[in-house]
Amino acid sequence: MRILLATCVPILSFVSGGRVKFISRRCQMTSIADRVAGPPSADAADARDATAAPVALPAITLPAGAERELRLDLFRGLALWLIFIDHLPNNVLTWFTIRNYGFSDATEIFIFISGYTAAFVYGRAMLDAGFVIATARILRRVWQIYVAHVFLFTIFLAEISYVAARFDNPLYAEEMGIMDFLKQPDVTIIQALLLRFKPANMDVLPLYIVLMLFLPLIIWLMKWRPDVTLALSVLLYAVTWQFDLYLSAYPNGFWAFNPFAWQLLFVFGAWCALGGARRMSRILSSPVTMWICGAYLLFAFCVTLTWHLPQLNFLMPKLIEQWMYPITKTDMDVLRFAHFLALAAVTVRLLPKDWPGLKSRWLRPVILCGQHSLEIFCLGVFLAFAGHFVLAEIAGGSAAMHFVVSIAGILIMSGMAWIISWYKHSADKSASKKKGAVGNADMAGGGS
């Protein structure tokens, strides 16, 4: 039940009018806002008091209430599904992934929401328990992600070794050279442990690890001056583009997701979580913003259309093409970032946080996946490997089989999310007396 309660967190909310009015109206509507450790069953009057009284905090305002913002879970769950589908060979479901309709894709959503929830959870920890404790908890989380990454790498290695031993197709003699790394496992495995050897599809977690490592610093700076922190992040992004900063990889090349560039989304997410979203609410609620976002989304859609239907290419002015392309994912092109912003702005406008559909059974699987994102992300990467394997070794590459594999993967992800949720819920029941709200912080976003 606790999960289903709404909160006072004004995430990218669109409300015109003064702030005080806004706060009280919101909270009346959403009815429950417990004071940090307060029981979820706090009555409405109590909740109103808690939020109507302005809480004096240094520079950031953490909204009261450790309840979940279901829209975050929904979209993170959706991002996980889309990432899984994007990692599989093309099939019918691929047409439902947002990368086909604009510049940005599910990775942007995932990183932004991760920044948001991580800052929300650990920002609170930093206010409540101090810098050292919060840092320690973040590092514990980093360790979990690292272990997850190594686990996935092991599975990847198993799959590749199997394929390398059997694959014999003269057509792809050159491409098979990619498996040469198996000839020097000593170097390869060590480089993988150092996060420098990252097979395709396995580069999101290393990015996440690096971003999380800097989270204590980010939150600490945000406590001091949120806007300055965001400005620094933008500066780092600009410097990255200007001087071509990157992290090198093994055996050569670079990180497929450049952390120097992608940090912007993560920090922006954190900034939104720590009060930025509310301060932006006036801009976001303006119809002008909506029109700009809509126009940009339409533009991106039209451009993307010319990729899928090359026969429309002649409609694209050459000058625009030369200015625009390539739209790099590695350095998170500013067009991608802008596309994500527009998408987010339109989404929060169209989907109010108290939309009843968020509690419907039909969205439950997505939301559950979003709530256990680290586990489900890893499972998704594994299932993508497994899906490739099934298609190649057993089922053949027919379109119908691709579809079946995708659907099966999503069902497995949802089922697993449900099991994890059930397990945590049961475990919580017996442990909640001991642990209380601090223990729940992981669950309320998990920073994952």
Added chain:
Amino acid sequence: MKSNPLALLGLTVLAGFLAVAPARAQDAPARTQDAPANCEVPAYLLTTESTLPKVENALKSGGPLDILVVGSRSSTITASEASAYPARLQAMLKQMLPKVTINVSVELQVKKTAEEVATGLVKLVEVKKPTLVIWQTGTYDAMRSVDPEDFRAAVGDGVTALKEAGAEVVLMNLQYSPRTESMISAPPYLDNMRVVAQQYDVPLFDRFAIMRHWNDTGDFDLFSPSHGLDLAKRVHDCLGRALAKFVIEAARVDPAQQN
């Protein structure tokens, strides 16, 4: 009321999408009599805005047309070079333009990045003096995950060098290789080759899209690990066929008039 403009926008987008859908259906595969039934290529994959005036001249004056294919290992089939696409290209061109003298030679640059190949291109052209260079590249760079920016610069340099040496250029991108998709990240290299082709106004033979089309339509099962030499030969035959059409199309020559 507030959401009206957005609803309108949504409808517009939807309408636009629906309007385009039939267009897509119409110009699917352009059927030609001479292609074997199992490897048709949609017309849009064989058209290009860029032209090859020198090739056009050579074809119209009866030759000779010297074509040099510079490529990596995917430009050949081990132990069966005569079945690889360069040889098939020559055969197809001769079949389509029987009156023209056409020579296709191959220069394999195995395990070299675009940058390494680009530096040697001028020498090759000086020796062989081809009218047209078909440069197949990108695979090794993708496998080594070379910085896409560097890759783009290298391909651009190579194209410039070839043009300055007096040859015309057709770029050819990577193979569609579904089985190694989880290991080799092709998209950045495909994108950058497209950018270079646009920037320098050279035709790009989109081998990746063509092979993916064959796989999607079921002409070839490129997924299965157990195919032998036969599949490779058939795919290369079809690639040579498509490439011949593409070169003739880029040269703006109508084979029917030449015969």
